Amino acid sequence: MNIQWFPGHMAKTRRLLAENLKMIDVVIELLDARIPRSSKNPEIDEIIKDKPRVMAFNKSDLADDKVSKDWQKHYKSIGYSCIFIDSIKGTGINELKAMVNDAVKDKIDRQKQKGYVFRPVRTMVVGVPNVGKSSFINKIAGKASAVTGDRPGVTRGKQWIRINEKIELLDTPGILWPKFDDMEVGSNLAFTGAIKDDIYDIAEVAATLMERLKNTYADKLAARYKLEGIDDMSGLDLLTAAGKKRGCLVSGGEIDLYRIAAIVLDEFRGGKIGRISLERPDDILTVKADKGAKEMEVKEDFENGNQDEN
Template identity: 65%
Template sequence: MNIQWFPGHMAKTRRLIAENLKLVDVIIELLDARIPFSSRNPEINTLINNKPRLVAFNKSDLADEQISGQWVKWYAEQGIKCILINSISGKGLNEVKARARELMSEKIERDRAKGKLFTPVRLMVVGIPNVGKSSFINRIVGRATAVTGDRPGVTRGKQWIRINSEIELLDTPGILWPKFEDQEVGMNLAFTGAIKDDIMDIAEAAMELLVRLSKNYPAELCTRFKLEPGILKDIEPLELLETVARKRGCIVSKGQIDYSRIAAIVLDEFRGGKIGRITLEKPGDREETGTVKEVGPEVQTATDL
């Protein structure tokens, strides 16, 4: 399945980010902790150039703790500090604010030395669709300010939000890139909901996800769908999907499988963490993970939700 999704408003978002860079002091980039490589938009580095940046792994409560630890170690080896956060519970958000203030300190002192009146330091939040930017903003601000949703494309325009007397924050819509050269990246984005379900074959996506889980998280898969562990050996992808469908009663007339229904169940339960804490990629899975570079005085990484 070849997955590509780049609606017109994303091209506008690229222009919006570029046009507003001169207005902001620090970039906060949110990544999905379940797919730390696939959720990193390769265009962000070019767009933000040398702006100081905080990188936040969001949705870490849904990710495999052991693999998240591997990612934290990997980023540390690149000179990138990782902060584990959770936008729902608020875990780690105070540290994010503290790190942001550290990055802002030089600007604040520079302005004071010039005798300028204090002005709020401005942050910009960027990330792919459905990574949890609005939930992150609402939690860090402390009130429901940004529009939230469980589907990509909810936030369509920029929003300036005052966090406190010292910090203002610019929310931006989710942005993907025009072409996924690596279709595994496209599949990972589809699994996590960064790409709209209605532009792809969800039965094929669910089947591929089940195959991944059968290889890397067989115990969690068998427990959730009440499968006998031995059934996963040498089972064909379609047969696995159909077996799961029968276990959940996704049958229509004459015993036929309701593929759309079981596909929606599999994807929804993965996205909601009901199958277990799962991460779909590890450091070293691709050579490209070694190309991440620091941007600004120090790149911080926060992990969440």
Template identity: 60%
Template sequence: MNIQWYPGHMAKTRRIMQESLKLVDIVIELVDARLPLSSRNPDIDNIVGNKPRLMVMNKSDIADPTLNKAWMAWFNKNNINVILADSITGKGLNQISDYCREILKEKIERETSKGMVNRAIKLMVVGIPNVGKSSFINKLAGRASAKTGDRPGVTRGQQWIRLKSGFELLDTPGILWPKFEDVQIGRKLAYTGAIKDEIMDIEELTCSLLEFLRNNYPEKLKERYKLNEISDLSGYELLTNIGKKRGCIVSGGEIDTFRAAGIILDEFRGAKIGSMTLEKPI
């Protein structure tokens, strides 16, 4: 599964982000708490450079709580400012303004000494597709579609959004990198829906996901699909067993594995199987 996927609009987004950095004070990097490393775009480090940054581990409510703590400790150890959040419930979002002000403390003090008081702090949110950016931004703004009007230098696909507590946010479209050199990274992103199912073999994808769940979250897998002993079952055997239990049967008694795979992926992405994390700190 050697995935190469770089639509033209993403190349354009990269250029827009580079051009827009001079307009903002701090970058908020949104990652998926279920795969904190794999959902970081490696291009972001080159694009953002030394611009102050805050990482937000979004979707933390559907990630493994124990691994959430482990990842927080890992990022802090590596001098990365990070918080846990969930853009659906709003959990953790009230910390963002305080964290940003703390990160920008010296800059704010310099501006205050020059008489520049109450200037809006400008943020940029970056993240790969399907990481929850729209929900995150709307929750921060307190409403949907919170445009503040056109600004010089802002091209189509971006908007300024006025937030509470003296912040303004510059939104950018999601961006992926040109090629996944590591097949496992591509797979994990596909599990969460960051890569469109239309370009994937979802039966193969689901088989590999089921093998991961068998090895790492066997009890949750067994409970959700009313399975018994699964340690010796392959991903395909798990897929057919689950398909049979869910009534995915076509004429002749054959299991509709395509339909079963779609059900399993949907239930994994919706956390119906349980709160899980796909990778552990290095």
């Protein structure tokens, strides 16, 4: 399952980020707590370079709390300021404001020493589509400042928002990158709704998700859809069985796979299956090891004279 999505307005957003960065003091990089690796746009690092940054993992209420704590330890160990937040309940928002101010404390102190009155801290929030940026902005601002929606691509233009007398925030549209080299990244973004459902086969995506959940959260999956003996079931088997349990039938008694697929994806995204994390810090080491082994294999083939003559 190879999922790719990079509509034209995202190229414009990439240029917008680069053009406005010079007026920004701190970047708030908003990520999905369920998929910390897949929701991290690799182009953001290149765009913002050494600009102070705070990583905020949104939708923490939907993620496995134990796994989230492991992620927090991982990122702190490599020098990133990060916090897990819930933009609906407001969990972590005040701490995030403090982290933003702390990120520019040295700059403010230098300005004061020179006799300047420092203006409000200017921040920019960036992230993939449907990561909850608008809900985050409304919560941090304490009012409905941004258009919200449960589908990717709601925010189309930049907008400045006054958070308080100390912080101003530049909202930007969600942005992906032109090509997902790892097919699992595309799948994870599809599972969580960062990619529009109408560009892929939702039955295939839902079946893939159910197989992933069988391997990681089997008890929660079985309980939600009242399934038994799922160990040897494929993703399609699981989707079909869930459709039967939910009465998703068409004429002739066949299972309506697209109807049950829409239900499964909606319930996963809404946390109804349970608090689930699709990625763990150890996965990064596994990916690097697999990549290194592949590169070594290619190198050995070349040195042994098995290279492609073309």
